[in-house]
Amino acid sequence: MELSRRWQLLRDVAAVLVTGIFMFPIFWWALTSIKPISAVFDKDRVVWFDFVPTLINYGVTLFGMSRSQLAIDDGLGMGVAGSSSYDSRQSILDSIIISVGSTAITMVVAVLAAYALSRMRFNGRDSFLNWVLGQRFMPPIAILVPMVTIYAGLGMRDNQNLVLGYVGIILIYALMNLPIALLLLKSFFDDVPQDVDQAAMIDGATRWQSFSKVVLPMVKGGVAAAAVLCFIFAWTEFLLSLFLTTQIRAIPVKIQTFVTSTGNEWGFITALGTAAIIPSFIFILLVQRHLVRGLTLGSLKE
């Protein structure tokens, strides 16, 4: 419907304003990460832009620089207790290993199952789909308590063996992401007409060949979208990695360790937080087109 120019202008202003309100926490977060300590903790006024920007928070968390430099630069002699615990390079590596590993496993497992559930007719097909859906609805806390005991028993929780620790987290994340990946991929496979693989099989291809050579290449976009979503969910997960491992500190858990009894290290928290959300921002903008379908488990298409 046509709006008069005045109304259209009002709408534009409102749209920008609302989006601005939603962007503000992210902006404030990023701004805090380049503030010196004195500007973060100013009790007398809100410091907007009148501060000398510093990258020391990024230096300490991302590059392992010494924390004492921060105190010198800021002219404060406050609690300089060494830098090791704020150096987050290992956490970033941990997060990458866990997210990439679990995404790879989820995708392989989900692509296979999604193809069969989309293409084959067999007894128990609906029950299997309901099982998958039920898995998505299950609160992680319900399996968490026994999982901690099981992992501890297998030496996966305290990680004397770091590889076992990674395997444990990767597998539980793979399970967490399986339903969403599977249902999303199934909806993409459903979009490909059955005639396509029927024709391939009439030409003599086996099921596997018609899947790998014909159908799978046709849903590349969907596979990429599902992989991106799995990566983001693994990257942002908190509860499972908090409980299930004591040595591997993925970024969301690592940030919490900057909350100390003497005060929160907001500079480090915001710097690591900002660095952690940038990859997700890039990825999500790449899959905008399939986002709604992904978030609704394939049931709504855009």
Next chain:
Amino acid sequence: MGVGQAPVVKRPWLPRWLTSEHPFPWLFPAAALMVVFGLYPLYKAVETSLYKKNAATRKLVWDPDFNWTKVLFDERVWNALFNTLMYTGIALFFQLVLGMLIALLLDSDRKGYGLLRAMMTLPLVIPPSVTAMMFLLMLNGSFGVLARGLVAMGFIPPGFPILGDSSTAMAGVLLAEIWQWTPFMVLIMLAGLRSLPKEPFEAAAIDGATPVQAFFRLTLPMMSKVIAIAVLIRGIDLMRAFDYVKVMTDSGPGTATETMTSYAGRIYFGNADFPYASTISLLTLILVIVTSTLFMRIFKVKL
């Protein structure tokens, strides 16, 4: 594609259920993952909940009724259940209403609106634990920018700890929750709005219907399926809310923001009472199953 020329590999020595013609090999990895990491721990959780933890000897004693009776008479469970339902209800209400309003606002083909819509999706991919920290920073009583704003507007006295006061802590946590997940509703509503047919609206405009009438008589009814799916998915995630509560208030002050999940976590970490923590976790599962099944029956939605 050359598939036509590909020789058919036949392996007569393989039983049929191990070939790609049979669903078994396709489904086996997924089923294995869901059995080992889904069903088996669930079975163990049920089993664990049937034991009683002896406080003195720290041994587990078989006593099937103990935890399930205890849970019924535990006031903190009822408090946590109330908090969970309140949290879910309030968050759903705001996310749904705001999501719909913002979707209507951003549903335009004019230049620049695509960018605004893309920006709206950004909060969705921030780790919830980081979002919680964002609001912790902004709501801090002494230097938080949001708290300062509320003081300036006269809502709270200077230095008031929003997350440290039992009357406002839940509102503070909900603020983070609503900020992060309203965009989820916006996205889904936008998809719904864009899929609506144009003709009924043109006909309504000719008949002289106002935009508000058109919204309530046409948009809402035609969007009901989309809305139901959004509410179902969001509602399930809300009932197992953990991250914001854990990071922002750690269920406190006292038990003011304690949800089912965070209570189970507290029992687990605080008392190391695994059987009771299992029982509360399973109660959360039952809550999710019952409410989602009821919802799907009443509103006739299927995912």
